[in-house]
Each structure stands twice: as structure tokens, then as C-alpha cells.
Amino acid sequence: MLWGDPMNKNLELFLTFMKIGTFTFGGGYAMIPLIQREVCDNKKWLNEDDILEVVAIAESTPGPVAINAATFVGSRTAGTLGAVCATLGVVLPSFLIISLISFILKAFQESRAVQYAFMGIRAGVLALILKAVYTMFKATKKHAVSYVIMAAALVLTAFLKIDAVFVIIGCAVFGLVWSLLFRKEQNDDMD
Amino acid sequence: MIWIELFLTFLKIGAFTFGGGYAMLPLIQNEIERHGWLTQAEVVDFIAVSESTPGPLAINMATFVGIRTGGVFGAVCATLGVVLPSFVIILIVAKFYEKFRKSRAVDGVMYGLRPAVIGLIGAAFLSVGMTVFFPNGLQTAVFSGTGFWLSLAIFGLGTVLAFKKLHPIAIIGISAVIGIIAGYALGLYLNP
Numbered sequence A: 001m002l003w004g005d006p007m008n009k010n011l012e013l014f015l016t017f018m019k020i021g022t023f024t025f026g027g028g029y030a031m032i033p034l035i036q037r038e039v040c041d042n043k044k045w046l047n048e049d050d051i052l053e054v055v056a057i058a059e060s061t062p063g064p065v066a067i068n069a070a071t072f073v074g075s076r077t078a079g080t081l082g083a084v085c086a087t088l089g090v091v092l093p094s095f096l097i098i099s100l101i102s103f104i105l106k107a108f109q110e111s112r113a114v115q116y117a118f119m120g121i122r123a124g125v126l127a128l129i130l131k132a133v134y135t136m137f138k139a140t141k142k143h144a145v146s147y148v149i150m151a152a153a154l155v156l157t158a159f160l161k162i163d164a165v166f167v168i169i170g171c172a173v174f175g176l177v178w179s180l181l182f183r184k185e186q187n188d189d190m191d
Numbered sequence B: 001m002i003w004i005e006l007f008l009t010f011l012k013i014g015a016f017t018f019g020g021g022y023a024m025l026p027l028i029q030n031e032i033e034r035h036g037w038l039t040q041a042e043v044v045d046f047i048a049v050s051e052s053t054p055g056p057l058a059i060n061m062a063t064f065v066g067i068r069t070g071g072v073f074g075a076v077c078a079t080l081g082v083v084l085p086s087f088v089i090i091l092i093v094a095k096f097y098e099k100f101r102k103s104r105a106v107d108g109v110m111y112g113l114r115p116a117v118i119g120l121i122g123a124a125f126l127s128v129g130m131t132v133f134f135p136n137g138l139q140t141a142v143f144s145g146t147g148f149w150l151s152l153a154i155f156g157l158g159t160v161l162a163f164k165k166l167h168p169i170a171i172i173g174i175s176a177v178i179g180i181i182a183g184y185a186l187g188l189y190l191n192p
Helices: A009-023 A028-042 A047-058 A065-108 A112-139 A144-158 A162-180 B002-016 B021-035 B040-051 B059-093 B097-102 B104-133 B144-164 B167-185
Strands: none
Touching: A009 A028, A009 A065, A009 B104, A028 A047, A028 A065, A047 A065, A047 B021, A047 B059, A047 B167, A065 B040, A065 B059, A112 A162, A112 B021, A112 B040, A112 B104, A112 B144, A112 B167, A144 A162, A144 B104, A144 B167, A162 B002, B002 B059, B021 B040, B021 B059, B021 B104, B040 B059, B040 B167, B059 B097, B097 B104, B104 B144, B144 B167
């Protein structure tokens, strides 16, 4: 244990999540193995089952997975103040690093090399988004209703230019009504 | 007032994002277009910066957009906005999470949302694709044909590498290097 027992648990939460925030690259899911190592193996605040719950809950509540996970672990471990400390910890490194990078980029954005680099990077990012769509598509249970919702969300947002917020609300309401009317048992045809 | 606007906009984005950072893209694109804060190309650049720096994508994007439009305090407002909905909702859920997990209503909502998020990211893919391949719209070819073919080649290579599970940062790095080398070699014209 790096931080001794007498030390405040809230401070420990803050520092642990600051470490997690500093070493997570990419989306929130990349954070889960780190949370597991720090929170279960090192600190023993939660067990493995709790981590599965963290993932399940983070997925089914709005907001970035990273914030959901930090708030949940903090709140389970040390109440509301713990949640504040964990969330603050996970946000702080990004915030500082991005602020710094933003100033550096601003200084170099007129440079020809930087502009060429970003021209290449944009095409690379497109490939990353394609991979993300494919991975998520593979992970969903495929049946007629989910295909219809997928297609509807795509067409409404991309071609009819409907605000994504309305598409999300619409799909949530549709899923709820459809489930209550036509799906008998919960989880019967889900992943 | 730019700060209140940033806070409220990112509050909305935080409240309606389900899943990882990419799910946030369509919302960010919508809002940024509406407010005219940044160009679509800048949004794509931000994704690259967010991917290659530590921290959750959502926080990185909020901080970046905030700082560009409203300075450091703007970044504080945007980040606070994107964090707040998750924070409050999770605090409530953590107390009732047994009930939450067994709730038929939550299950039903997720039944609709899971595929919707895939459709939304698909839409983001199409609009980012437009920005990459036709930066000046479909009619104008000011960026010249060379830029189009170069982007297509990098996209193709990036896709192969992504499916070979190469790390996103490596893909961004390779794309940048090819962009610089090809840009100078071909003497590509850049838009002001």
C-alpha cells in the first residue's frame, strides 16, 4: 500500500483515480482493467463482481463511462464526498494535459507540417470510427428490431439531419414501449 | 454569455451520451454546428488529439472545445457540464442499484438505446467521411484530386491496421507521418 491506512480515504480515492485518469488512453472502456487492478487488487475496495456491476451500470446510464465508473466506485467506497474525490481525480489529468496541448497546438497550427499531419490524421481517425462501429455492431444481439432501430437512427441523423438528442429520446421510448408490449421476459432476447 | 452556453451545451451532451466517447460524436457535431464554434475538420482533429492523450475521450473533447471557444474558464465550464449529469445520476443509482438493475423500464430503454448508439456512430462516420474526402463540399475540388486519393489510401491502410488490432495511437502516428511525407512530396495545396 502506497498510501498508509491512517490517510484519509477520500484523498486516497482522489489519488487513485488521478492515476487511473493519467494512464487511460481512449474511451472509458479502456479504463476498466485499470480500475480493476487499482480498486480490486491493490486497494481491495471492491471485488470482481462489483466491477462487473460498475460496467453494467456505466453502460445503462447517460454520460461518459469513465465518469460513471469513478462516481460509482467513489460513492460505494466512501459516500458522496468519495464520489466527488474520485470524479475530480479522474478528470484532472485530462483537463491539465489538454489545456497544455491546446496552447502548443495553437502555436504550431499555422505550420505546414502540422497541417499536413492533420490531413493524414483525419483519414486515420475515420478508420478508427469505422472500427468502433464494427466492434459495437458485433457485440449487439442481432434481430429484426435492433436492425430497424439501427437503420432508423442512422437515416434520421445522417440524412434527415434530426438532432441526435431527439433520436436518442425516440429510440429510448420506442424500446421501452416495444419491450412492455411484445417482450415477455426481461433479458430473453438480449445479450 | 459563452461560459453559460458552454456549460449548458455540454450538460446536454453529457445527459444524452450512452456508452463510450464515440457515442458522443453525433451530439458534439450537432451542437458545434448549431453554435458555429468550430469547423467539422477541427472536430475531427480534436478526436485525434483526444485519442492520443491520456484521459477519457469525453473529458478531453469537452476541455478542448471549451478552451478553444472560451479560454481556460470555458474549459472548466464545458468539463463541469459534461461530468455533472453522470455524477448526479450515478449517485442516485448507486443507492438503488439492485432495483435499477432489475427494472423492466431500464431494460426496455436500453433495448432501444443499444442499437440506436450504433446507428448514431454510423452517422458520425458518414459525416466525418464527408469532411475527410470532400472538405469543400461535393461540388468543389479545390483540395485537388491528389488530396482525395491520399486520404483514401490512408483510410484504407488505417482500416486494415485497426482491424489487425494495432493501437489507435499508433494508427494516428502512422497517418500523421504519411500525411507529412506525402504532403511535402506532392506539394499539396492547403486551404487557408
